[in-house]
Amino acid sequence: MNVKKQIFKGTLYAIVAGCMWGISGIFGQLFFRDYHGSPLWITSTRLVIAGVILLTMSFSRDRKHFFDVWKSKKNMPVLFLYVFGGVFSVQYFYYTAIQLSNSATATILQYTAPVFIMLYLLIFRRQLPKPKSVLFVILAMAGVFLLITNGDMSHLAISPLAILSGLLSAVAVVVYSIVPRPLLDKYGALNMTGWGMMLAGIASNIFYPIWHITFHVEPLAICYVLTISIVGTALAFLFLLRAFQLISPLVVSVATATEPLTSVFVSIPLFGLKLTGIALFAIVLVIVSVILLSRSEQG
Structure with missing residues (x-):
């Protein structure tokens, strides 16, 4: 595949993933508003359901190699670090x-992930980021900050433990961004995502079992x-x-900033x-930064 086409395709995958998270966040908000469900319950449930669906798809697509990742002991450290250090930890x-x-503080702290990715690439891979890339990352993060807070710092309630938890969620983003790459290339995104979701779901159920239902079950709740x-x-x-297979984790982590953008657009109707003037400026800032970062990586 042509390099520019590959980067464009990977960036598009990441943007779509961010949009899907934004839609999910809105449905989560509706679920909590209408049924007062537990965030921990929805985490356990979403991971298990996602794991079952993806593993079923993987099995029907390639039964012969379905369990291949488990056949080599060398895969286990990478697999479990991806699952528990990445997928599970980012949720927890x-x-x-x-x-x-609050959600604004937690989201902003999690969106410091690109900084940790740049530090990882610098320290462990000796990859010095391009000055332009650093600038675009900072601009995108500033846009996310403005979009979530509307420029009002009073929305942020920060305690040392909250800062630590938020930053650990950002580090978890780095883990699931970088760690599974060798397994992705060997076993495919569908199989690895399925096992990741299922194992993380099992771990999450230890903290909050899926059968511990505290809301009234009806069709609308099931839809949510x-x-x-x-x-x-x-x-x-x-x-x-799939995006991680095509482009750098730095571009992916910035491109998924479409999550808060989608949440804002869907929240309007x-x-x-x-939308305030600050929010509109923030949206333009994020979109332009993502486009320029992708173009910078192509160069």
Whole structure:
């Protein structure tokens, strides 16, 4: 595949994954508003449902190599680091940060992930980031900050434990961005995403079992849960890992900033959200930064 075409395709996958997370967040908000469900329950449930769906797809697609990742002991450290240090930890620490502060603070802290990715590439791979790339990352993060807070610092309630949890969720993003690459290339994004979701779901159920249901089960509630599980988890992570196969984790982590953008756009018709001048500026800042970063990587 042509390099420019590969980078464009990978960036598009990452953008779509971010949009799916944004849609999932809106459905999560509706679920919490209408049914007062537990964030921990929805985390356990979405991971298990996503794992079952993706593993079923993987098995039907290639039964012969379905269990191949388990056949080599050398895969185990990478697999479990990806699952527990990445997929599970990003969920756990993100929701912990929300509980200790609020969703805006937790989201902003998690979106420091590109900085940690640049540090990783610099320290462990001796890859000095391009000055332009650093600038575009900073601009994108500034856009996310403005979009989430509307420029009002009073929305941020930060305690040391909240900061630690939020930063650990950002580090977890780095782990699932970089660690599974060798396994992705060998076993495919579908198989690896499926095993990642399922194992993380099993771990999450230790903290909050899927059968511990505290809300009234009805068709609308099931619709919310399935949308969060299928669109915002199974498909989003599948697109994300596909992006990691094509482009650098730095571009992926910045391109998924479309998550808060999608949340804002969907909230306009659903919740009557009105865009301020700061929000519009933030949206343009994020979009332009993602485009310029992708073009910078192509060069």
